Amino acid sequence: MLKTIVQPLLAWYEENKRELPWRKEKNPYYIWVSEIMLQQTRVEAARPYFERFIVQLPTVEALAKCPEERLLKLWEGLGYYNRVRNMQKAARCVMEEYDGRLPADAAALKRLPGIGDYTAGAIASITWDLPVPAVDGNVLRIWARLTASYDDILRQSVKQRAVKELAAIMPKEGSGNLNQAFMDLGSSLCVPKGQAGCERCPLAFACEACKKGLIAELPVRKKPVPRRLEAYTVLIIRDGSRVAFRRRSGEGLLAGLYEFPNLQGHAAGEDVLAFLREQGLEPLYIERLEPAKHIFSHIEWRMEGYLVRVAALEDGQAGDWIFADIQTAEREYPLPAAFSAYTSYINIRLGPAGPGKEDD
Numbered sequence: 001m002l003k004t005i006v007q008p009l010l011a012w013y014e015e016n017k018r019e020l021p022w023r024k025e026k027n028p029y030y031i032w033v034s035e036i037m038l039q040q041t042r043v044e045a046a047r048p049y050f051e052r053f054i055v056q057l058p059t060v061e062a063l064a065k066c067p068e069e070r071l072l073k074l075w076e077g078l079g080y081y082n083r084v085r086n087m088q089k090a091a092r093c094v095m096e097e098y099d100g101r102l103p104a105d106a107a108a109l110k111r112l113p114g115i116g117d118y119t120a121g122a123i124a125s126i127t128w129d130l131p132v133p134a135v136d137g138n139v140l141r142i143w144a145r146l147t148a149s150y151d152d153i154l155r156q157s158v159k160q161r162a163v164k165e166l167a168a169i170m171p172k173e174g175s176g177n178l179n180q181a182f183m184d185l186g187s188s189l190c191v192p193k194g195q196a197g198c199e200r201c202p203l204a205f206a207c208e209a210c211k212k213g214l215i216a217e218l219p220v221r222k223k224p225v226p227r228r229l230e231a232y233t234v235l236i237i238r239d240g241s242r243v244a245f246r247r248r249s250g251e252g253l254l255a256g257l258y259e260f261p262n263l264q265g266h267a268a269g270e271d272v273l274a275f276l277r278e279q280g281l282e283p284l285y286i287e288r289l290e291p292a293k294h295i296f297s298h299i300e301w302r303m304e305g306y307l308v309r310v311a312a313l314e315d316g317q318a319g320d321w322i323f324a325d326i327q328t329a330e331r332e333y334p335l336p337a338a339f340s341a342y343t344s345y346i347n348i349r350l351g352p353a354g355p356g357k358e359d360d
């Protein structure tokens with residue numbers, strides 16, 4: 001189905017393409033600079049910055065040699081200064097590895113600092129007409145509407161599918177124009193939030209969202225659910241050569257795995273000592289450890305830790321805590337990676353994921 005849009009879109013582009021300073025000639029450096037500027041800036045706002053930048057730094061070599069202060073001054077007003085710092089790093093690589101000429105190869109372009117799939121596709125297709133797509137948020141919006149896809153375009157797997165489907169329709173000649181046609185269509189007609197100019201769109205004949213009246217609903221962009229923060233105080237409790245472990249509940253996160261005893265929240269040293277005495281232990285020494293965090297898909301643990309030495313226990317048991325030497329623990333009490341920041345203090349290897357899941 002998508003194949004049928006290629007010729008009508010190319011014809012529309014010939015009639016409607018925007019006159020932009022970086023389109024005057026097929027110079028890969030100009031395309032590159034413009035695409036980096038356009039990552040966070042509208043076309044009209046970027047135009048004067050581009051013209052000034054190219055007059056001051058007309059070549060990759062000039063960019064590579066530019067003193068940082070002058071470079072940042074040229075970028076002043078565009079923000080996100082890492083973009084231009086990366087561009088200069090990439091320019092230096094191009095001087096060293098490619099004799100000052102950007103490589104005519106999307107994969108090689110992607111290895112340069114600050115150049116991702118989209119920018120590499122734009123440079124390679126617009127300059128050398130290589131048949132690679134350049135898929136950004138605008139193109140994903142058009143793709144989701146054309147195919148009436150309700151899949152979340154913020155998901156990597158959905159983006160990959162769109163890239164694959166668009167790569168399959170890249171013509172042998174004219175892929176640069178096709179990518180630019182998508183860019184122009186996305187900024188003039190297939191705009192976000194239900195304002196699309198479908199009645200003037202050259203793709204309306206093939207557009208499922210237009211035919212089914214779904215434009216206001218598409219594309220779907222689900223905001224990622226924020227992670228829940230949980231605070232713990234992790235206790236590495238030593239009784240001579242043994243260390244205390246506890247089995248986690250058989251339900252929920254890391255079910256059935258073992259852990260170091262811990263308290264909910266971030267406890268002060270004296271609270272830890274009082275807690276240990278309540279468990280029938282006799283603390284002899286306490287040392288605060290480095291804080292650590294572990295990220296699960298929906299939960300983030302923020303941990304603080306203490307190493308505590310306690311007087312030797314006769315039976316190696318305190319409540320549901322088991323005191324075991326390191327070898328036994330490695331064999332029988334698998335610890336999940338969430339505790340990796342603290343295992344180094346006792347030189348114990350993490351256990352296999354065991355019966356519970358490592359992620360939630």
Ligand code: SF4
Binds near residue numbers: 191198
């Ligand atoms: S017909 Fe409308 S929704 Fe479909 S691609 Fe064109 S502008 Fe976008």
